[in-house]
Amino acid sequence: MTGKNGQDLVPCNSYQPGTELYEVGYGKPPKATRFKKGQSGTPKGRPRKRQSMKGLLEEQLASTITITEAGEPRQITRLDAFLQSLMARAIKGDNRAADHLLKLMDQLDVAGPSDDGPPVVNIVIEGVSPPERDD
Structure with a gap:
């Protein structure tokens, strides 16, 4: 048998009788060495991106x-x-x-306590006059 460009078709290393012969070459690896359907070339996947110092600090503070x-x-x-x-x-x-x-x-532009001092509470008791203030 011959392929597209006139070369003989080469059986793969794991050739089983009754299976089809196919061309092996550039971009066409033997079927036995190809990735299996649904299986990734990197089972663990891509490494995760390292977290920035800011991200680590925010995570710790939270x-x-x-x-x-x-x-x-x-x-x-x-x-x-x-x-x-x-x-x-x-x-x-x-x-x-x-x-x-x-x-x-x-x-952070946080204002401290107001400069007005503590709040003044006026208590009015009927029949008693307020004391004189020395301001």
């Missing part, structure tokens, strides 16, 4: 941890725990923590 507050366990994100820790250290007098907190507030 994960939850369990803390005990007033004897009760509570789930909070690591970001919340970090900010609570930073705030607690700043309140206790840690100057570096206070500096970091103020810089963070400035970067």
Whole structure:
């Protein structure tokens, strides 16, 4: 038997009697060495893309941890725990923590407490005159 270009057809290595002969050559490997139907050449698939540092940090900050507050366990994100820790250290007098907190507030444009001071509550009791103020 001859192929398209006049060459003899070559049986593949696993030739079985009664099967068809076919041309083996460039782009036409023997049938025994071809990929099986429905089977990939890379069974494990393409390697996953490595996650960026930003993505890893976001993932870590979003994960939850369990803390005990007033004897009760509570789930909070690591970001919340970090900010609570930073705030607690700043309140206790840690100057570096206070500096970091103020810089963070400035970067995020977070306003602190208002400069008006604590709210004033006027209580009116009938029959009693208010005291004189020395302003």
